[in-house]
Amino acid sequence: MxxxxxxxxxxxxxxxxxxxxxxxxxxxxxxxxxxxxxxxxxxxxxxxxxxxxxxxxxxxxxxxxxxxxxxxxxxxxxxxxxxxxxxxxxxxxxxxxxxxxxxxxxxxxxxxxxxxxxxxxxxxxxxxxxxxxxxxxxxxxxxxxxxxxxxxxxxxxxxxxxxxxxxxxxxxxxxxxxxxxxxxxxxxxxxxxxxxxxxxxxxxxxxxxxxxxxxxxxxxxxxxxKINRSFVKIIAKRNKMILHTIHLHGIYRMVYLIILTLKVPFRLLALDLNYVKAYGQFIKMFGAISKSRRNNRNLRKAKNSHLNILSVSKKIKQQLSEIPLEKF
CATH class of the missing domain: 3.90.550.10 (Spore Coat Polysaccharide Biosynthesis Protein SpsA; Chain A)
Structure with missing residues (x-):
């Protein structure tokens, strides 16, 4: 027990x-x-x-x-x-x-x-x-x-x-x-x-x-x-951008940021104002995002860990490799 x-x-x-x-x-x-x-x-x-x-x-x-x-x-x-x-x-x-x-x-x-x-x-x-x-x-x-x-x-x-x-x-x-x-x-x-x-x-x-x-x-x-749906969508999109920027690494992070930026004029033409507003908030917060990213990196360094999200994903999938799963 x-x-x-x-x-x-x-x-x-x-x-x-x-x-x-x-x-x-x-x-x-x-x-x-x-x-x-x-x-x-x-x-x-x-x-x-x-x-x-x-x-x-x-x-x-x-x-x-x-x-x-x-x-x-x-x-x-x-x-x-x-x-x-x-x-x-x-x-x-x-x-x-x-x-x-x-x-x-x-x-x-x-x-x-x-x-x-x-x-x-x-x-x-x-x-x-x-x-x-x-x-x-x-x-x-x-x-x-x-x-x-x-x-x-x-x-x-x-x-x-x-x-x-x-x-x-x-x-x-x-x-x-x-x-x-x-x-x-x-x-x-x-x-x-x-x-x-x-x-x-x-x-x-x-x-x-x-x-x-x-x-x-x-x-x-x-x-x-109960909250305004447009506001919720903007926050969800913005925070997705923040999460990726903090946790992607190396060249992959740069590629992601380029893709985000290239999407802006196309989303504007499509009148997807939620995306444009989310991106605007994301850019204004970039200094704070960089600080969170540094804190993340310093924590890994203090623990002498070289794991990134790709190796974490691989680790989880290896633990599940012998188990039949139902996904939904």
Whole structure:
């Protein structure tokens, strides 16, 4: 039986009072069943729906980090991470429902010293259909895709790698998370920060895993779905550009940047203003992007690691080479 670990639960909240009312009891039930030592930390991102007053009245033991102005996901959850004191940190979105036994299958992974983290499977809270599973790397010299799910076709005792750990339900090693600097706030307000964090972990020799026996439930996307669609598309495109610029290497990075620039007049002619605006924001942020890239490089140098995204992709695929997979 795996040794239990202490856990800091970090929850970023923005106008999620109704979700907190529904899902905090499920969290505490799961913690009380399998975790002896834990703390719950909620970072509130300037909510206007009474979230803070609800938490203070009904959950006075929760550690609360309040922002007076909206910060976005990475800055908000980092405020919770900075207050964490336990061995492991759970990233938990307000709309995720933990099952009672979510934690039990996860502890074994932290018996290996190179484990960064592990996440469970997400199913729909209404239909029970799989929504999220392990992420299969689809990475080329100038392309990073991490949105392909996979599950083993048959039960296996092999530990399953995932190219990234979700910022909504993953359990990670706190000291390694601190070493990586938490989530890079360059991705604010949202999109891409969990992929970035996981790639950084892989590139300094850590492992990210998926455990299919750990189950949590999730509705159709709620929070971001309420926001202006054009704004969301611009941020998603911009952050994709940022992610590639930080993690591509050598000549491949230069080729990618040239392709991005050459696309601008064609996208303008096609009236794809979302792309043009995303590119404009990307260019304005290039100094900050270069700083993040340097920090990434310095971290690899300090760990004496020569891994890049292509070698990480190859490593993951080698670990899965003998396992029949269902991809979706």
């Amino acid at each position: 795996s040794q239990k670990k202490s856990i800091s639960v970090t929850i970023p909240n923005y106008n999620g009072a109704d979700l907190l009312k529904e899902n905090l009891p499920l969290l505490y039930r799961a913690l009380q069943k399998h975790v002896d030592d834990y703390e719950v930390i909620i970072a509130d991102d300037a909510s206007t729906d009474g979230s803070v007053s609800f938490l203070k009245e009904y959950y006075p033991d929760i550690i609360l980090a309040e922002h007076k102005r909206n910060q976005g996901f990475s800055k908000n959850i980092n405020a919770a991470i900075h207050r964490a004191t336990k061995e492991l940190v759970l990233f938990l979105n307000t709309d995720v429902e933990l099952t009672d036994d979510y934690f039990e299958p996860l502890f074994k992974y932290f018996e290996k010293p190179d484990t960064f983290g592990v996440m469970g499977k997400v199913i729909g809270n209404q239909d029970g259909e799989t929504q999220d599973a392990a992420k299969y790397p689809t990475i080329g010299p100038t392309s990073i895709r991490a949105n392909i799910n996979y599950l083993p076709e048959n039960e296996t005792s092999t530990w399953l790698p995932t190219v990234f750990l979700s910022g909504g339900w993953a359990l990670v090693d706190r000291l390694k998370l601190t070493e990586l600097g938490g989530f890079d706030e360059i991705y604010s307000p949202y999109y891409g920060e969990d992929v970035d964090l996981s790639l950084k972990a892989w590139k300094i020799g850590y492992q990210c895993y998926f455990e299919p026996q750990a189950i949590c439930k999730h509705p159709i996307s709620t929070t971001i779905g």
